[in-house]
């Protein structure tokens with residue numbers, strides 16, 4: 001399949017320009033003010049799939065943002081690959097930390113991306129990554145090289161919990177029937193260390209509200225004599241980890257799958273440079289659960305982190321006040337076999353139980369999701385590994401990531417399909433952060449690698 005390289009060389013400027021156009025539309029699913037832009041993005045994705053040569057391209061309405069669906073059937077006796085991705089993006093805040101506006105894409109060189117990277121919200125998560133699939137399929141269709149059937153399902157609510165997609169799966173089981181699901185929405189270790197994601201963490205996300213006195217008070221007249229909800233919330237949060245950074249919620253670790261020494265030794269073979277990690281983040285030291293390495297802490301161990309905390313006076317200057325209320329948003333990343341609903345329950349019970357009498361506590365659950373792991377001896381993994389070997393010239397490393405794509409567990413539950421996660425981003429690409437970017441080299445390498453997955457998957461599926 002030498003011609004994929006030629007095809008990329010001929011068309012790469014157009015590929016990049018098309019991606020830039022897609023990145024200009026601010027498809028922020030979390031903010032209703034951008035609803036029209038999210039819809040407009042769905043239409044742009046629809047158009048790109050039509051142009052790639054897919055049949056039956058449609059915008060499927062849901063109770064929320066639509067799912068863009070497309071298919072190209074070669075022969076129903078051949079395997080079907082279902083490509084999943086998301087066209088919605090995270091809010092760009094905080095705006096003032098962006099070096100160029102988030103929806104005015106620019107290409108700049110960086111240390112890790114000497115061939116340039118496209119800077120824009122969604123460049124890597126996930127517009128740039130699902131668009132690699134659109135372009136790879138375009139190549140295969142236009143050159144009569146598509147070896148099997150393909151379906152696309154690109155959603156617009158991933159960053160807000162994929163609520164409508166869960167219903168969509170239930171309603172369209174037949175339409176979505178497939179042999180394997182293929183996703184590029186994760187990362188790899190480095191451009192010279194290709195890796196395949198074999199696990200995702202689950203998620204339980206809660207918001208807490210602590211109420212003290214019934215109104216804001218003068219911190220002199222009342223200070224020292226009444227429960228200050230901010231002081232108390234701080235103390236409650238601090239108590240959620242012990243001196244070894246274990247989470248103190250009773251039952252939290254009960255179902256956690258412990259890896260064997262052999263599995264941990266195998267994990268430790270994946271390259272990881274602790275000094276470079278600290279340097280890249282400008283931290284004096286790493287921090288985490290005693291008894292585990294940094295890669296273990298961010299992949300096979302569960303966590304509890306405050307994502308936001310607020311209350312009281314945060315304006316200019318000083319205001320002497322004891323607030324009536326304090327709030328925090330807390331995420332817990334989960335590992336097999338923790339259940340998000342159970343963990344949310346355990347959290348709520350514990351958090352309420354540690355509140356002093358002087359305050360009232362409310363725990364409000366947000367979206368959650370199950371963790372996911374996949375084996376390296378499957379046909380899908382083997383096909384992906386062969387594809388990376390072909391285009392990177394070396395075997396990819398299997399790696400469990402710390403992030404979550406909750407819908408992946410539902411794909412298995414509802415559609416009965418396993419998922420292969422071929423991510424081409426780097427951890428340093430700043431997804432969800434200011435100055436998100438995606439390497440031009442990574443974008444093109446993805447387009448080059450994907451057709452080989454189709455080829456090897458079709459070949460291996462036949463013989464297995």
Ligand code: BES
Pocket residue numbers: 125126158159160161185186187203367369401402403404405406431
């Ligand atoms: N693409 C990410 C998940 C991801 C990124 C996994 C990098 C592994 C490596 C996805 O868009 C995402 O942000 N997921 C959310 C969960 C969702 C429910 C908001 C996350 O992990 O915080």
Ligand code: MN
Pocket residue numbers: 086125126158185
């Ligand atoms: Mn994503």
Ligand code: MN
Pocket residue numbers: 090125159431432
């Ligand atoms: Mn994301």
